[in-house]
Amino acid sequence: MSRGERLELTLAVVLAFVPFAVNLYLLLQRRRFLRLKPWRFRVATTGLVLAVVASIPTPVFYFGLELPWRIKGDWLVASAPTALYAGLAAGLAAMVLLWFARGRVRWLGLGMTTISVVLLYVSTLGLSPEN
Numbered sequence: 110m111s112r113g114e115r116l117e118l119t120l121a122v123v124l125a126f127v128p129f130a131v132n133l134y135l136l137l138q139r140r141r142f143l144r145l146k147p148w149r150f151r152v153a154t155t156g157l158v159l160a161v162v163a164s165i166p167t168p169v170f171y172f173g174l175e176l177p178w179r180i181k182g183d184w185l186v187a188s189a190p191t192a193l194y195a196g197l198a199a200g201l202a203a204m205v206l207l208w209f210a211r212g213r214v215r216w217l218g219l220g221m222t223t224i225s226v227v228l229l230y231v232s233t234l235g236l237s238p239e240n
Contacts, residue, residue, distance in 0.1 A: 115175065122171045125228055128221035129164035135214050136161055142214045149209045156206030160218055163200030164225040166192040167232055193233045200226040 110118075135142065136157040143150055170193065173185045200222050207218040 110175075118171060118175050122168050122175070125164075125168040125171055128225040128228075129161065129168060131217060131221045132157060132160040132164055132225075135218055139214065142212065143210060145209075145211060152206050153210035153214060156203045156210065157214070157218060159199045159203035159206065160222045160225070163196045163203055163222060163229070166196035167225065167228040170232055190233070190236055193229050193236070197226060197229045197233065200229060 136154070139150075139154055139157060143153055145153065170185075170189050173181055173189075176185075203222050204219060204226070207215055207222065210218060
Protein backbone atom coordinates (compact mmCIF):
# COMPACT_ATOMS: atom_id res chain seq x y z
CA MET A 110 0.00 0.00 0.00
CA SER A 111 1.46 3.33 -1.01
CA ARG A 112 1.84 6.31 1.28
CA GLY A 113 -1.02 8.18 -0.44
CA GLU A 114 -3.42 5.26 -0.09
CA ARG A 115 -2.51 4.87 3.58
CA LEU A 116 -3.14 8.61 4.13
CA GLU A 117 -6.55 8.37 2.45
CA LEU A 118 -7.46 5.34 4.53
CA THR A 119 -6.37 7.10 7.73
CA LEU A 120 -8.55 10.07 6.82
CA ALA A 121 -11.46 7.67 6.21
CA VAL A 122 -10.93 6.13 9.68
CA VAL A 123 -10.99 9.57 11.31
CA LEU A 124 -14.11 10.65 9.39
CA ALA A 125 -15.87 7.35 10.15
CA PHE A 126 -15.07 7.82 13.85
CA VAL A 127 -16.91 11.17 14.07
CA PRO A 128 -20.47 9.67 14.19
CA PHE A 129 -19.33 7.30 16.94
CA ALA A 130 -17.92 10.15 19.02
CA VAL A 131 -20.99 12.40 18.61
CA ASN A 132 -23.50 9.61 19.33
CA LEU A 133 -21.52 8.47 22.36
CA TYR A 134 -21.44 12.05 23.69
CA LEU A 135 -25.21 12.35 23.22
CA LEU A 136 -25.73 9.02 24.97
CA LEU A 137 -23.60 10.03 27.95
CA GLN A 138 -25.28 13.46 28.23
CA ARG A 139 -28.84 12.29 27.56
CA ARG A 140 -30.10 13.22 31.04
CA ARG A 141 -29.11 16.83 30.40
CA PHE A 142 -30.43 17.01 26.84
CA LEU A 143 -33.62 14.94 27.07
CA ARG A 144 -36.51 16.22 29.15
CA LEU A 145 -39.20 13.77 28.04
CA LYS A 146 -41.87 11.49 29.38
CA PRO A 147 -40.37 8.23 30.70
CA TRP A 148 -41.50 6.08 27.78
CA ARG A 149 -40.10 8.52 25.19
CA PHE A 150 -36.88 8.81 27.20
CA ARG A 151 -36.43 5.01 27.09
CA VAL A 152 -37.18 4.85 23.36
CA ALA A 153 -34.77 7.71 22.60
CA THR A 154 -32.09 6.12 24.78
CA THR A 155 -32.52 2.83 22.94
CA GLY A 156 -32.15 4.73 19.67
CA LEU A 157 -28.92 6.31 20.90
CA VAL A 158 -27.54 2.93 21.97
CA LEU A 159 -28.35 1.48 18.56
CA ALA A 160 -26.80 4.54 16.90
CA VAL A 161 -23.56 3.95 18.82
CA VAL A 162 -23.63 0.26 17.86
CA ALA A 163 -24.22 1.20 14.21
CA SER A 164 -21.29 3.59 14.16
CA ILE A 165 -18.71 1.05 15.40
CA PRO A 166 -18.22 -1.36 12.41
CA THR A 167 -17.10 1.17 9.78
CA PRO A 168 -14.09 2.67 11.60
CA VAL A 169 -13.06 -0.77 12.84
CA PHE A 170 -13.29 -2.15 9.30
CA TYR A 171 -11.27 0.73 7.83
CA PHE A 172 -8.70 0.42 10.61
CA GLY A 173 -8.48 -3.31 9.91
CA LEU A 174 -7.72 -2.55 6.27
CA GLU A 175 -4.62 -0.64 7.38
CA LEU A 176 -3.18 -3.64 9.21
CA PRO A 177 -0.51 -5.74 7.48
CA TRP A 178 -1.86 -8.87 5.75
CA ARG A 179 -0.23 -11.31 8.18
CA ILE A 180 -2.11 -9.68 11.07
CA LYS A 181 -5.53 -9.28 9.45
CA GLY A 182 -5.47 -12.51 7.45
CA ASP A 183 -8.77 -14.02 6.42
CA TRP A 184 -10.71 -13.12 9.56
CA LEU A 185 -11.33 -9.55 8.36
CA VAL A 186 -12.76 -10.69 5.05
CA ALA A 187 -14.85 -13.37 6.77
CA SER A 188 -16.30 -11.22 9.56
CA ALA A 189 -16.67 -7.86 7.81
CA PRO A 190 -19.94 -8.54 5.93
CA THR A 191 -21.68 -9.81 9.07
CA ALA A 192 -20.56 -6.81 11.12
CA LEU A 193 -21.48 -4.33 8.40
CA TYR A 194 -24.95 -5.82 7.88
CA ALA A 195 -25.59 -5.87 11.65
CA GLY A 196 -24.50 -2.24 11.86
CA LEU A 197 -26.76 -1.37 8.95
CA ALA A 198 -29.76 -2.98 10.65
CA ALA A 199 -28.95 -1.25 13.96
CA GLY A 200 -28.59 2.08 12.18
CA LEU A 201 -31.93 1.81 10.42
CA ALA A 202 -33.66 0.87 13.69
CA ALA A 203 -31.91 3.75 15.48
CA MET A 204 -33.13 6.22 12.88
CA VAL A 205 -36.72 5.22 13.59
CA LEU A 206 -36.31 5.32 17.37
CA LEU A 207 -34.51 8.67 17.39
CA TRP A 208 -37.64 10.36 16.04
CA PHE A 209 -39.00 10.07 19.59
CA ALA A 210 -36.24 12.29 20.94
CA ARG A 211 -36.29 16.06 20.90
CA GLY A 212 -34.10 18.95 19.88
CA ARG A 213 -30.36 18.44 19.69
CA VAL A 214 -30.50 14.72 20.41
CA ARG A 215 -33.00 14.11 17.62
CA TRP A 216 -31.30 16.10 14.90
CA LEU A 217 -27.67 15.38 15.73
CA GLY A 218 -28.50 11.74 16.39
CA LEU A 219 -30.38 11.38 13.12
CA GLY A 220 -27.67 13.19 11.17
CA MET A 221 -24.80 11.15 12.57
CA THR A 222 -26.76 7.91 12.22
CA THR A 223 -27.52 8.75 8.60
CA ILE A 224 -23.81 9.28 7.99
CA SER A 225 -23.09 5.94 9.67
CA VAL A 226 -25.68 4.16 7.54
CA VAL A 227 -24.30 5.70 4.35
CA LEU A 228 -20.74 4.68 5.29
CA LEU A 229 -21.93 1.17 6.12
CA TYR A 230 -23.77 0.94 2.82
CA VAL A 231 -20.75 2.14 0.83
CA SER A 232 -18.46 -0.26 2.71
CA THR A 233 -20.87 -3.11 2.04
CA LEU A 234 -20.91 -2.23 -1.66
CA GLY A 235 -17.11 -2.34 -1.65
CA LEU A 236 -17.21 -5.90 -0.29
CA SER A 237 -19.73 -7.20 -2.81
CA PRO A 238 -18.33 -9.38 -5.58
CA GLU A 239 -18.28 -7.84 -9.02
CA ASN A 240 -20.40 -9.41 -11.73
